[in-house]
Amino acid sequence: MNAPFDWIALAEFALIGVFSGGLLALIALGFVLIYKGTGVINFAMGEFMMLGAYFFYTSHVMWKLPMWLSLALTLAAVAAVAALIERAILRPLAGQPVISILMATIGLASALHGVVDAVWGGNNYEMPPLLPRKAFTFGEILIPGQVVWSFILAALIITAFTLYFRYSRTGIAMRAAASDPMTAYVLGIDVRRTQRLTWMFAGVVGAVAGIVVGSMTSLSPALGGAALGVLAVIILGGLDSIAGAIVAGLIIGVIESLTAGYLGGKVRDIVPYVTVLLILLVKPYGLFGTRQIERL
Amino acid sequence: MTDILQVDNLSLSFGGIRALNDVSFTASKGEITAIIGPNGAGKTSLFNSISGFYKPDSGRVVFEGADISRVAAHRRAEIGLARTFQNVALFRGMTVLDNIKLGGHGRLKSNALSAMWYLGSARREEMQLRSEIERDVIDFLEIDHIRNQPISGLAYGLQKRVELARALAMQPKILMLDEPVAGMNREETEDMARFILDIQEERGITVLLIEHDMGMVMDISSKVVVLNFGEVIGSGTPHDVRANPEVIRAYLGGGHDKVVPTLTEEAAT
Numbered sequence: 001m002n003a004p005f006d007w008i009a010l011a012e013f014a015l016i017g018v019f020s021g022g023l024l025a026l027i028a029l030g031f032v033l034i035y036k037g038t039g040v041i042n043f044a045m046g047e048f049m050m051l052g053a054y055f056f057y058t059s060h061v062m063w064k065l066p067m068w069l070s071l072a073l074t075l076a077a078v079a080a081v082a083a084l085i086e087r088a089i090l091r092p093l094a095g096q097p098v099i100s101i102l103m104a105t106i107g108l109a110s111a112l113h114g115v116v117d118a119v120w121g122g123n124n125y126e127m128p129p130l131l132p133r134k135a136f137t138f139g140e141i142l143i144p145g146q147v148v149w150s151f152i153l154a155a156l157i158i159t160a161f162t163l164y165f166r167y168s169r170t171g172i173a174m175r176a177a178a179s180d181p182m183t184a185y186v187l188g189i190d191v192r193r194t195q196r197l198t199w200m201f202a203g204v205v206g207a208v209a210g211i212v213v214g215s216m217t218s219l220s221p222a223l224g225g226a227a228l229g230v231l232a233v234i235i236l237g238g239l240d241s242i243a244g245a246i247v248a249g250l251i252i253g254v255i256e257s258l259t260a261g262y263l264g265g266k267v268r269d270i271v272p273y274v275t276v277l278l279i280l281l282v283k284p285y286g287l288f289g290t291r292q293i294e295r296l
Numbered sequence: 297m298t299d300i301l302q303v304d305n306l307s308l309s310f311g312g313i314r315a316l317n318d319v320s321f322t323a324s325k326g327e328i329t330a331i332i333g334p335n336g337a338g339k340t341s342l343f344n345s346i347s348g349f350y351k352p353d354s355g356r357v358v359f360e361g362a363d364i365s366r367v368a369a370h371r372r373a374e375i376g377l378a379r380t381f382q383n384v385a386l387f388r389g390m391t392v393l394d395n396i397k398l399g400g401h402g403r404l405k406s407n408a409l410s411a412m413w414y415l416g417s418a419r420r421e422e423m424q425l426r427s428e429i430e431r432d433v434i435d436f437l438e439i440d441h442i443r444n445q446p447i448s449g450l451a452y453g454l455q456k457r458v459e460l461a462r463a464l465a466m467q468p469k470i471l472m473l474d475e476p477v478a479g480m481n482r483e484e485t486e487d488m489a490r491f492i493l494d495i496q497e498e499r500g501i502t503v504l505l506i507e508h509d510m511g512m513v514m515d516i517s518s519k520v521v522v523l524n525f526g527e528v529i530g531s532g533t534p535h536d537v538r539a540n541p542e543v544i545r546a547y548l549g550g551g552h553d554k555v556v557p558t559l560t561e562e563a564a565t
Contacts, residue, residue: 176390180387183386185348185369187398187462188373188374188466
């Protein structure tokens with residue numbers, strides 16, 4: 001009665017996992033940017049995604065503006081919201097205990113949720129598909145087109161940010177301000193400006209991810225919860241490492257996909273966390289995280 | 297000699313601790329002024345107040361005739377105050393060259409987006425900055441051979457020199473050096489002293505120096521300000537300061553007449 005093992009299915013699950021890991025890595029990048037730049041874990045990351053998707057839906061579907069214009073408007077609007085949040089909520093909390101700041105971002109998440117619920121209601125909206133749906137075939141393996149294109153898009157954005165941080169002057173200044181704000185100040189770097197910029201970048205990243213996720217599934221306030229699934233990714237990768245976000249995104253993507261494929265969707269959310277837990281036992285700072293040494 | 301920097305009645309306290317108490321001094325343009333004093337005398341607090349990290353409770357800082365007491369730290373860097381730190385404060389993950397280029401950051405005008413495209417004026421500015429840094433900083437401080445190395449692998453003495461390079465790249469009017477030769481050996485100290493003298497003599501940059509190496513302080517400074525417990529207890533030429541009885545007392549302790557009674561009191565209880 002033993003059917004031969006279906007290697008094709010395994011390869012398909014694994015590949016889908018790798019490709020869908022791109023989007024996870026993109027969302028993780030949003031977390032990492034803010035953590036690296038300002039030392040805050042932003043639990044409202046998912047709400048940036050949600051806002052991005054709703055803004056885009058409003059301008060593209062409801063106002064019928066062209067796609068590129070809608071995209072530009074959406075990114076600008078989410079960046080503005082992120083800058084406002086940084087100014088109004090995070091900056092006054094600078095120097096407060098980490099736990100207070102954390103709670104503030106959680107509160108911010110529910111507030112944004114409430115706003116979206118009040119403005120757009122709790123209904124599901126259908127977003128038009130943005131990415132080509134034509135499936136990719138690799139021999140007998142079939143990968144949905146949207147998954148592949150979302151991966152390519154995520155890879156492009158992540159590459160662009162990496163280059164920006166490595167080579168552009170503002171990018172280098174942002175890295176400097178992140179690693180040692182006091183010294184950065186003395187060099188004439190406006191640290192408050194780089195922190196604002198960090199939040200704006202994270203907002204843009206979140207908005208893109210939100211639009212893509214929304215267009216692949218559907219649009220409801222539940223989209224905000226999507227980013228919480230990415231917590232496993234950033235913890236695994238190490239909170240302050242972009243490389244970690246990429247690698248961990250792909251790993252979690254594969255784990256999720258294999259779990260969903262073989263064990264069913266119900267356990268899909270559990271297995272990544274169990275895996276992360278096991279890895280953290282061995283590497284408490286994640287795969288690429290900076291080891292913190294406390295001097296006493 | 298005109299004063300480029302003037303500190304007037306600066307006081308600063310942290311809770312109940314008075315870090316600075318009514319500190320006043322001036323630094324002459326183009327000269328080396330040293331600030332000395334025992335550990336905890338308030339030297340670094342004074343530097344932090346001048347560069348804008350600490351907001352003094354009272355008093356003011358006057359730079360080139362203008363009161364800059366309310367100017368933000370990064371703006372003070374832009375108008376010509378550069379400094380180094382007691383503990384080397386380089387960005388360890390970056391190369392020597394990136395660190396030094398950050399020193400030129402405040403002088404460039406292009407914004408986040410134009411720098412992103414790396415076009416037009418941003419590109420021109422960048423090229424100009426690079427050649428300036430090559431000539432005036434990297435060659436000058438003889439660190440050409442390590443320019444592309446990451447900071448973390450460098451010897452301590454070289455790290456201190458890179459930090460000086462970064463401050464020089466800011467094209468400062470006043471260079472504030474917080475213990476530039478601490479922890480260096482004799483040879484490294486002499487190299488550093490030579491660089492500091494060159495900076496002052498060839499470039500006419502005013503130098504403000506905190507240092508414990510008395511030999512170096514006395515050799516290169518034209519004026520010495522002595523702090524103890526947050527107060528100025530003496531200032532003048534190295535020669536005057538060396539002969540000042542209060543300064544000698546601060547450095548050598550209170551003398552036997554004070555020490556002995558304390559000891560006997562303690563023994564009695």
